[in-house]
Amino acid sequence: MAEKMATRQAYGKKLVELGEKYDNLVVMDADLSKSTMTAEFGSTYPERFFNMGIAEQNLYGAATGLALSGKVVCASTFAMFAAGRAFEIIRNSIGYTGANVKICATHAGITVGEDGASHQTFEDIALMRTIPGMTVINPSDGVSAGKLLEQAVAMNGPCYVRLGRAAVPVFYDENADITLGKGNCLREGKDAAIIATGIMVNEAILAAEELAKDGIDARVIDLHTIKPIDEEIIIKAAEETGKIVTAEEHSVIGGLGSAVAEVVTKNAPAKMAFVGQKDTFGESGKPDQLKEKYGMTAADIVAAVKSL
Numbered sequence: 001m002a003e004k005m006a007t008r009q010a011y012g013k014k015l016v017e018l019g020e021k022y023d024n025l026v027v028m029d030a031d032l033s034k035s036t037m038t039a040e041f042g043s044t045y046p047e048r049f050f051n052m053g054i055a056e057q058n059l060y061g062a063a064t065g066l067a068l069s070g071k072v073v074c075a076s077t078f079a080m081f082a083a084g085r086a087f088e089i090i091r092n093s094i095g096y097t098g099a100n101v102k103i104c105a106t107h108a109g110i111t112v113g114e115d116g117a118s119h120q121t122f123e124d125i126a127l128m129r130t131i132p133g134m135t136v137i138n139p140s141d142g143v144s145a146g147k148l149l150e151q152a153v154a155m156n157g158p159c160y161v162r163l164g165r166a167a168v169p170v171f172y173d174e175n176a177d178i179t180l181g182k183g184n185c186l187r188e189g190k191d192a193a194i195i196a197t198g199i200m201v202n203e204a205i206l207a208a209e210e211l212a213k214d215g216i217d218a219r220v221i222d223l224h225t226i227k228p229i230d231e232e233i234i235i236k237a238a239e240e241t242g243k244i245v246t247a248e249e250h251s252v253i254g255g256l257g258s259a260v261a262e263v264v265t266k267n268a269p270a271k272m273a274f275v276g277q278k279d280t281f282g283e284s285g286k287p288d289q290l291k292e293k294y295g296m297t298a299a300d301i302v303a304a305v306k307s308l
Contacts, residue, residue: 006163007168010142025153026050029077038074113290120282126254135180181225186201195223248275
């Protein structure tokens, strides 16, 4: 059985490593450090850790000030409160100034589970990718989360890193080449392309295996960087397969599906279908049950491919 790890766990572990490498790395949190996994950094480097309390707008305003004074800042809270409550501060303070702040938002999407609709955000990718200059990253497993975070910290400028609550299978090898801004083709295929992001990448792999039983050869692409988007890998998939299904733990409005469609319609028109949250709020429940109810499983991807 594959090892499982939540991407937020990989984030917490990598932060401690990066704290040793970068003495100007500062980590901030909004009173959720045990949940966002920043607590270990706080206990290892207490002089570079700031708990700002339940005041998300102040968290990102203060993070901007520290970044503009020469620090690299990773500032964390739940995705709903980062992208939602603090959007105006992130846009006007971090985005407009190009501040070197990494908005590392955990507990994104339906797999927040029992916390319910108020905490399940399906809008964050859509919001963050509209901010000029904002890099948007959505890792698919523990290995990619660590590698992409390291690159995000090394780059200069604002970045939104989307992380999950629930443990998901680790399918990347530690030696895998995972580069910010470049998608990864995990499986070749000529009949259709499944372009997925975040936890839906594993579902895409399972879907491709299921489709193969019916003689459908599906390509699987991990598009971990939503912005800047890898146009080359998308255009190649569209031209070679003519059918694209996007899969995301996010609204089908404004997220990965919309970003891919923007590339496809402009460069290589192809038939498309979209797997994700269908313009509805979630509810409290077990993550796997919620994924099934709201149509974010391998079976839903299989159905989408077959519909094309």
